[in-house]
Amino acid sequence: QLQLQESGPGLVRPSETLSLTCTVSGGSIRRPTFHWGWIRQPPGKGLEWVGTIHYGGSTSYNPSLKSRVTISLDTSKSQFSLSLNSVTAADTAVYFCARSYSSAWGESFDYWGRGSLVTVSS
Amino acid sequence: DIQMTQSPSSLSASVGDRVTITCRASQTIASYLNWYQQKPGEAPRLLIYAASTLPSGVPSRFSASGSGSDFTLTISSLQSEDFATYYCQHAYGPSFTFGPGTKVDFQ
Numbered sequence: 001q002l003q004l005q006e007s008g009p010g011l012v013r014p015s016e017t018l019s020l021t022c023t024v025s026g027g028s029i030r031r032p033t034f035h036w037g038w039i040r041q042p043p044g045k046g047l048e049w050v051g052t053i054h055y056g057g058s059t060s061y062n063p064s065l066k067s068r069v070t071i072s073l074d075t076s077k078s079q080f081s082l083s084l085n086s087v088t089a090a091d092t093a094v095y096f097c098a099r100s101y102s103s104a105w106g107e108s109f110d111y112w113g114r115g116s117l118v119t120v121s122s
Numbered sequence: 123d124i125q126m127t128q129s130p131s132s133l134s135a136s137v138g139d140r141v142t143i144t145c146r147a148s149q150t151i152a153s154y155l156n157w158y159q160q161k162p163g164e165a166p167r168l169l170i171y172a173a174s175t176l177p178s179g180v181p182s183r184f185s186a187s188g189s190g191s192d193f194t195l196t197i198s199s200l201q202s203e204d205f206a207t208y209y210c211q212h213a214y215g216p217s218f219t220f221g222p223g224t225k226v227d228f229q
Contacts, residue, residue: 037218046209046220046221046222047158047220047223049211049217049218052215060215060216062217096165096166101171103171104172105153105154105173105175105213106154106156106172106213107213108171108172108211108213109158109166109211110168110171110177112165112166113165114165
């Protein structure tokens with residue numbers, strides 16, 4: 001059974017960089033039909049797609065975050081990572097990592113991590 | 123960017139009720155539409171993909187339809203474990219947007 005686990009600091013200071021890692025186990029991170037993504041959810045609010053990376057390294061980002069986001073992949077460690085710079089309180093959220101399955105009808109997030117709460121505060 | 127809207131934003135229902143949630147895209151997206159269920163404190167769960175296809179393990183009381191810009195999710199007979207928030211998401215890349223969610227709670 002595929003499992004994803006987020007890890008990283010739970011507290012980040014304003015203007016600094018938020019960094020999270022997702023470790024994938026129970027399956028390969030290298031299969032071409034899968035992308036790997038980050039979705040976030042501010043407390044009490046809805047889901048916001050942050051970005052996605054393909055096993056080959058190509059990326060797509062939410063246009064509203066694009067200038068601040070980088071997603072990278074380390075296949076040797078079965079991990080992918082999120083970096084979000086110049087954070088503000090508005091970036092406080094639970095950050096989920098997820099597998100995106102690519103089919104004829106687009107991308108669907110079929111496996112999720114449990115989520116990691118990141119609070120931006122001084 | 124494609125924007126997604128959902129209605130209603132919340133609804134109250136009882137066990138056994140038939141529940142319908144609608145989702146609308148700001149432009150046509152064919153059948154590039156997914157539905158997720160999220161319970162408090164949990165990660166979302168993929169409920170429907172390709173507008174109407176149930177992944178393995180999703181109960182058959184869930185169904186969905188639609189194409190183009192208008193979509194619906196139906197729960198034929200609401201069970202206690204179905205009280206949750208439901209999100210639609212357009213699946214046509216490179217950018218993927220979620221709807222604002224519909225909360226289904228006890229009447």
